[in-house]
Amino acid sequence: MRVLGIETSCDETAAAVVARTGDGDGFSGRILSNVVLSQLAEHTPYGGVVPEIAARAHVETLDGLIAQALAEAGCGLDDLDGIAATAGPGLIGGLLVGLMTGKAIAAAANKPFVAVNHLEAHALTARLTDGLAFPYLLLLVTGGHTQIVKVEDVGRYRRWGTTVDDAAGEAFDKVAKMLGLGWPGGPAVEAQALKGDAARFAFPRPMTGRAGCDFSFSGLKTAVRIEAQRIAPLSETDVADLCAAFQAAVVDSLADRTGNALLRFTEETGAAPVLVVAGGVAANQAVRARLEALAAAHGATHGAGLVAPPLKLCGDNAAMVAWAGCERLARGATDTLDAPARARWSLEDVEAA
Template identity: 65%
Template structure:
């Protein structure tokens, strides 16, 4: 089975073709991604109107390049998948309408993919991972812990009460003058910093639930910057590195604490330790991956993460999510509406799908 996937939910225009493997997992036949960093850099963040226009300018070319790289014609596809939410609605509409048009012209099934499900299922493409598993989804707009029981079957353990962790990285980078995009910039600066120099809070650590909060941590960084500037003038390179390292260490400790609680709950429901999957753009951060690997090992579990290039938004994850649904017999009508908000818990499981497991009572 071969599926074309189109992703335009934020500031990457992407198209890819994947196929299912003979055993578990799949194979990426092509994966074209065009970043819009230069368009948005002057504004320090993504401008929705600029993003939508850039998608419109480039999506047809990227689809053509993905098909050429895969060595396929549209007639050889088994389906077309496109992100229809959640995301910036102008960009989502560009990709969704492109996917629908290709499916209609060539008589192929269309799959309306939830962007978050694309992230959630990527490890099944790359690692052939079986259900169930615990998912930590960390990105610019999302921070959630979920039990992944099957395609379209998600139970949320916890989520952020205010800001997503990726958004916190972007805001801290801006406070420190590190540039855009913030996540990679903070990670680079933190590599040469002292994580113990600045005492920053660990929001929600020790709470009995699995929720997150990062707004207070951002405020603490801003106050630390103001105090440092008042004492010694503009931040020098050493102060920036130490603040970045202190912030990243605080985030790592919070994620460890929240993930440990979710792992314990997941193991109790499953009757044994289950794998911890980390996905989303922030999952590309090597320091955070190492911290989560420690927590998983302490719980008798294993950490599974996609390659860094498949953590950020891409078409391969959308194609794979579409493929997973198509082989379970699910497709969507061409009048399926794009959605700026679409929680994973609102998805339905394709029919027929056998029950993978049931939580212990």
């Protein structure tokens, strides 16, 4: 099975072709092409993504990227078994561009169409890269979402925890902005943290020690602002130390809440949990290292392990969208051409395949 995937939910325009072979637990996935065009230059002057600019950039570049993805995969439309496009959640203008393009190609080529939930695409990426069997535990950390989800099957997700305010990626971006590090903030904060002293500032670890799996990052972000204002004007050392202390607090918070989820997974299923981390923040090396240590610690008694996608599949990309399309098509699930774009679309509202 070969599926063309289209991703336009935010500021990356992407197209990919992914192949799936086998059935049941004997499946495997292979990326035949994965083309991603960043809009970094268009949005940097504004310090963040401008929805109208993003949508126009998708319109201008998407057809060329699709042609490139097909060429790199060595196939034409007739060779495809389906078309998958992100239908939400995301910026509605961008979603409409990719969704309508996918529908048009599916109609013209007489191919099945799948309207993909962007979060489900992240959730299933580990099955593409590592062939994981269900169920597993997912820590989804992006610019807009921080969630812990039990992934039971395609379209069957149980959310155990979420942020009560800011997402982790959003907190990284806002701290970068207040410290004058520009956008995107996550990589900038991580780079500064490598040079800083995390012990200089005693920032809070929100929700740490509490029962459950929910997160909070708004108070931590405020603590950074108060400390930065107190010691202003900031030197390069000050900025690096603030970033190191902030990142350490985020990592501690993620590890604490995820640890609770690992214990719950084992209690509920009686099975050894596999922990998957996905989303843009999963590219942060400090986050990965701490989660690897956490998984190893639980592995001593529970057999937990960490699966993290390659860095190129952590951010928005079309390979994960194509793979989600493969997973649904393999189960006989398709969508009609009147499937709507959805600015908001939670994983729990995704229909089972």
